[in-house]
Every structure is written in structure tokens, then in C-alpha cells.
Amino acid sequence: MTDNFFDIAAARFPADADAPFIELESGRRYSYRDLREISGRYARLLTELGVAKGDRVAVQVEKSAEAVFLYLACLRAGAAYLPLNTAYTKAEVGYFLGDAEPKVFVCTPGNAAALAGTAAAAGVGTVLTLGTDGGGSLAERAVGLDADFGTVACGADDLAAILYTSGTTGRSKGAMMSHRNLSSNAATLHRIWGFRPDDVLLHALPIFHTHGLFVATNCVLMNGTGMLFLSKFDADAVFRLLPRATVMMGVPTFYTRLLTDPRLTPEAAAHMRLFISGSAPLLADTHREFRERTGHAILERYGMTETGMLTSNPLDGERIPGTVGFPLPEVSVRVVDEKTGEPVADGGIGVLEVKGPNVFSGYWRMPEKTAQEFRPGGWFITGDVGRIDERGYVHIIGRAKDLVISGGFNVYPKEVETAIDAIGGVVESAVIGVPHPDFGEAVVAVVLRRSGAEAIDEAAVIGACREQLANFKVPKAVAFVDELPRNAMGKVQKNLLRETYKGLFG
Numbered sequence: 001m002t003d004n005f006f007d008i009a010a011a012r013f014p015a016d017a018d019a020p021f022i023e024l025e026s027g028r029r030y031s032y033r034d035l036r037e038i039s040g041r042y043a044r045l046l047t048e049l050g051v052a053k054g055d056r057v058a059v060q061v062e063k064s065a066e067a068v069f070l071y072l073a074c075l076r077a078g079a080a081y082l083p084l085n086t087a088y089t090k091a092e093v094g095y096f097l098g099d100a101e102p103k104v105f106v107c108t109p110g111n112a113a114a115l116a117g118t119a120a121a122a123g124v125g126t127v128l129t130l131g132t133d134g135g136g137s138l139a140e141r142a143v144g145l146d147a148d149f150g151t152v153a154c155g156a157d158d159l160a161a162i163l164y165t166s167g168t169t170g171r172s173k174g175a176m177m178s179h180r181n182l183s184s185n186a187a188t189l190h191r192i193w194g195f196r197p198d199d200v201l202l203h204a205l206p207i208f209h210t211h212g213l214f215v216a217t218n219c220v221l222m223n224g225t226g227m228l229f230l231s232k233f234d235a236d237a238v239f240r241l242l243p244r245a246t247v248m249m250g251v252p253t254f255y256t257r258l259l260t261d262p263r264l265t266p267e268a269a270a271h272m273r274l275f276i277s278g279s280a281p282l283l284a285d286t287h288r289e290f291r292e293r294t295g296h297a298i299l300e301r302y303g304m305t306e307t308g309m310l311t312s313n314p315l316d317g318e319r320i321p322g323t324v325g326f327p328l329p330e331v332s333v334r335v336v337d338e339k340t341g342e343p344v345a346d347g348g349i350g351v352l353e354v355k356g357p358n359v360f361s362g363y364w365r366m367p368e369k370t371a372q373e374f375r376p377g378g379w380f381i382t383g384d385v386g387r388i389d390e391r392g393y394v395h396i397i398g399r400a401k402d403l404v405i406s407g408g409f410n411v412y413p414k415e416v417e418t419a420i421d422a423i424g425g426v427v428e429s430a431v432i433g434v435p436h437p438d439f440g441e442a443v444v445a446v447v448l449r450r451s452g453a454e455a456i457d458e459a460a461v462i463g464a465c466r467e468q469l470a471n472f473k474v475p476k477a478v479a480f481v482d483e484l485p486r487n488a489m490g491k492v493q494k495n496l497l498r499e500t501y502k503g504l505f506g
């Protein structure tokens, strides 16, 4: 056995190959045999297309069982899996393809015509398609290929995946994840969350992000059990499936939405063992309300794309609302003064820095950016501000870089501001996140127009953003001002803007 994460997980697959792996809303089931055979055929196809160890395979497809098999096929072929948010526009995809230079790009059948030129311009050799029903040229070309594929041996430091995070300067960075990063985190989470042979995971997260892919799916693979796979979060489907599930992982929005539904009762959640939340702060009120309604204390954990998971509230022990729990085994977390880089006094507030086998090795082709984000000794600067209390629980207080998290997705204000500032007649803009009952935070743009440019109204700004940006980054509201508040150093005081607009959504 090698350090390839696929080998590590496969050693734990059930002896009965007919055991279920994925069940779709339609009732269609895929077994562990299907997992091995389909991922084997896809891996063979990739290899025949010239994909060799370390080559990137970029994928922008809808959530499906076949998309999971494609992820596993990439691991088996020794390639780096590069999933892209389905909301990314053609221009954004063009950037990722140009930056990552994948050998193969897989997109939806519906996008193939529109993206063919983009892929060609980026020098991508092969474009394949994959539909939600398992159709498309990837599957067609894999038909009849030998499914018995010998997984490519990989070392622990070899590249397994690249996940792009939005850059504060507007440029996205590809976080390089090694096989060690994936396997260490999967093994730890599987253990500390007490996965059992009869567990069934309710999976309603997207799979282009670390949460749905590496946290949820990899835990299931390590457990050799099945998951109920929803194409997206849908309360009706969740209530229908809860009686058959034991574990659910979600972003806080899932829980706030469930709380608005009268069907959320102790009986509805009676079969559940564990509800887990992460990717954005879970309000302490949500935690308490959920407990009152169901008897379940949501287990909140904290992590990020670059590091995988870092902390978790305990499975056995007190899950404290508003905290993200303890550093995971093998993960070190320290709190430092942002300017000096020196650890703060016990209990003090500062920027969280982390170290561990789950922490990525760097940003793809950005050695300087990588160097800036690490301190000597291998500490990665998360950019999150927090503190560790006297009992060792980590609290996240805010984000040093003003990141907005809307519906669990990260939005870097700078990228949206750049799109708005490019509109003729706009002088400048400031993008902030304000509390939103459904999305956690909503993107709001505060815009300064040139005099005489009043025709640029809210609809015009939103329309211009739509052309450039994925939907989740588009402002939900636009306010016009005569002047942006600035401090003595000339920096826009976003804290004041947040204060002004905090009541916008109730």
C-alpha cells in the first residue's frame, strides 16, 4: 500500500462490495463495487489521455455520484483533482484553466460549447463532459475500458488536489493539498466523531469545496459506509431522509432554515446521532434553539480550505455554543499579535496560526504569497481572529481580512469592489457583509457615484456584477453615499459601514 489517499481509504471499504456507497434522491443506488469499477474506468481513460502523476484535472460539474467517482479516479491516476464552483463564470473558469494548466477539463454537457474556446485558449488538451445523470463524453469514452485499474503509487507529499480560494487582491490562489493532508484529516475526523459501522451520512453540501468533499465524503470513505446524496439542500428532502440518516454535516444556513420549519421536532431527529456545523460561524442562539427543538447539541468545528479541519467541539463532553472547540489531535493552534507575530498572553485575542499534517504545502505557483502566509517554524497564518479560553476552547471572533461568508461561501470584498469600480460613472465602492437571517451574511455594496451618474442605480450595479461574478458574490443590496468613511490613514472604515447597514435585512 502506498500513501495514496485512495489506497488508505480503500483498505477500509466493506468486504461486501454490494454494500451501498451513494443513494440519490431518485432512489438510484451505487455500491462500493460501482465505486471501484467506475472510478477504475475513469482513471484508465484519464491515463490513456496522457494524464500522468502530478497533472491537474479541472472539473466544473454538478453534484453527482459520477463526480465523486471522477474525484477518486484522479486520486487513483495520481493526478491532482481541481474542482471548481459551478457558479463560476466563463471568465473565472478561464483564469483557473490558465493558471492551473490542467491536462483535462471536465464540464457539464450544457456548458461544453461555451467553454470550449476558453479551454483551448488556456491550452487544455482535452475537454470532456459529465452530466448529472452520468451521461456525457467522459462516461461514453470510459465504456468498455478495463475497470481493474492499479492505483498509481503516491508519496504522502505528492499533490492530491488543488482547491482555489478567492484572493483578497481579487486573484484566486490554488491551495495545494497533498495525500497526507487528506488522509491525516480524514483519519482524525473519522475517529474523533466516532463513526460507526451503521452510520449513514446525509450529504447536502456542494462537493467542489473542502467541506462537502474532504470532510463529508472522505469521512464516509474512511468508514466504508453509505451516504444519502442530495443535489443541494432542500428541507423537504432533509425531513424525508432524516429517519434513515445518523449524521448530517451542514453550514449554519442549513440549521437556520430547518429551524424555521415546524417539522423540526425531537421525533424528526430521533434517528440522528450527530449534527455537525462549519464553514461559517454558527450563532449561539441557533445552537440553543436547535437543542431546544430537537434535543441535539450541534457539534461546531472550524477549518479552512488551506488547512482542512483544525478544531472541533467534543463528541463526548460539552459542546459550547459560540465556540469551535479544541484543536484536533496533531494540530497546534496559537494566538499571536497580528503585527509583531508574538504569541499573546493566555486568553488574549489575536490572529490564529496553525500547524499540523493537515496544513497545505503552499499556493500553486505563488511562492511569494505562500511565504507571506507562513511564519518561521511552519505556522500558517489563518487570518482569523480569535482566542483560546481557560478551558482550551477556541473562539473565532472575526476575520482579519473582512472576508464575507454568504450561505457558507466565501466572498472577498476586493473582488466585488473591483467589478463595481469598473462600471463607468462609479468613483469607488466598499463591499461589506451584513447579518442576513438566511445566508448568515449578505454581500452589500456601498457605492460612490460621479455627479450626473445617477442613472447607475441598484439594478445597474447588480446587473454588471452578474456578468462578471458567480451569483453568490453578487451584492444583495446596493447603497449610494456621498462619501466613504475613512480613518486617518486613508483606509475605508468598514466597521462603520457594517454598523450603518446591519439592519438592512431585519
Ligand code: AMP
Binding pocket: 165, 210, 277, 278, 279, 280, 281, 282, 300, 301, 302, 303, 304, 305, 306, 324, 382, 384, 396, 399, 405, 409, 410
Ligand atoms: P473556507 O476556506 O471556504 O473553508 O473558509 C474558511 C474560513 O471560514 C475560515 O478561515 C473562517 O473564517 C471561516 N470558518 C470556518 N468554519 C468556521 C466556524 N465554525 N466559525 C467561524 N468561522 C468559520
